[in-house]
Amino acid sequence: MDVVITGAGRGIGLGFVRHYLRQGANVWACYRSDESLLRELEDDNLTIVQWDIADDKIAHASDVFPAKLDLLINNAGVYGSNKQHGQSLENVTAESMLSVFNVNCVGPIRVVQQLKDRLIMAKGKIVNISSKMGSIEDNSSGSCYAYRASKVALVMVSKSMAIDLAPYAVRVLSLHPGWVKADMTSQQGLISVDESVAGMATVIENIDQYSPGTFVKFNGEVIPY
Ligand SMILES: NC(=O)c1ccc[n+]([C@@H]2O[C@H](COP(=O)([O-])OP(=O)(O)OC[C@H]3O[C@@H](n4cnc5c(N)ncnc54)[C@H](OP(=O)(O)O)[C@@H]3O)[C@@H](O)[C@H]2O)c1
Secondary structure (H helix, E strand, O other): EEEOOOOOOOOHHHHHHHHHHHHHOOEEEEOOOOOOHHHOOOOOOOOEEEEEOOOOOOOHHHOOOOOOOOOEEEEEOOOOOOOOOOOOOOOEEEEEHHHHHHHHHHHHHHHHHHHHHHHHHOOEEEEOOOOOHHOOOOOOOOOHHHHHHHHHHHHHHHHHHHHHHHHHOEEEEEOOOOOEOHHOHHHHOEEOHHHHHHHHHHHHHHHHHHHOOOOOEEEOEEOOO
């Protein structure tokens, strides 16, 4: 199996890299700023690629990836400025809304535009890592304008990709990893990276059980959106 993972230098992305290497897959791990934890893995099946998904320029040579790709995990994401004050109705700025949107929603589109033909060749799978904070139905606490808006938009993008790529047998889902102990949550959270990744990998394996573009939690539950 050939797998590409974005935002793979730490956190959940790095957890996915470890998981798929353990499965014997060939993994193309894309990092933005720090490849040191990936280098430590020292695995022959691992290719490390620098890719800032906020950037329209493609920094890597396009032939770094294989002709056929079985799985793309659009994991890279940012929270944006401070949870308490920076994303309140009073304080959120156009600049922060747009920069978070550029990474969390436009980024996965850039990546799919680059890799689509390879995924079609393999009749592969695309998973976009959103967040339950992007569920309109689940929003009972308000605020977090930049993050919530970018993640709900990603769910919509996934649904359109699922419809557009269905004729090529490419399957697309949005996933919620749970509340995970990672830098984004300041190592708070209810579950470990390994638990989250193991759950999401099971969902990915069983992707055909879900209708195209569904929004699914790491434990397999469908999230209303
Ligand atoms: N942790 C949670 O509880 C939780 C809950 C719901 C959803 N999520 C989602 O899960 C995904 C992974 O989150 P995490 O908890 O692992 O976060 P994290 O520890 O903050 O890691 C984020 C990763 O995304 C990368 N990244 C950020 N901007 C990028 C860009 N422009 N181009 C390429 N890579 C970029 C980061 O690279 P650098 O090292 O260069 O910054 C880092 O590798 C995110 O999409 C997040 O929104 C997480």
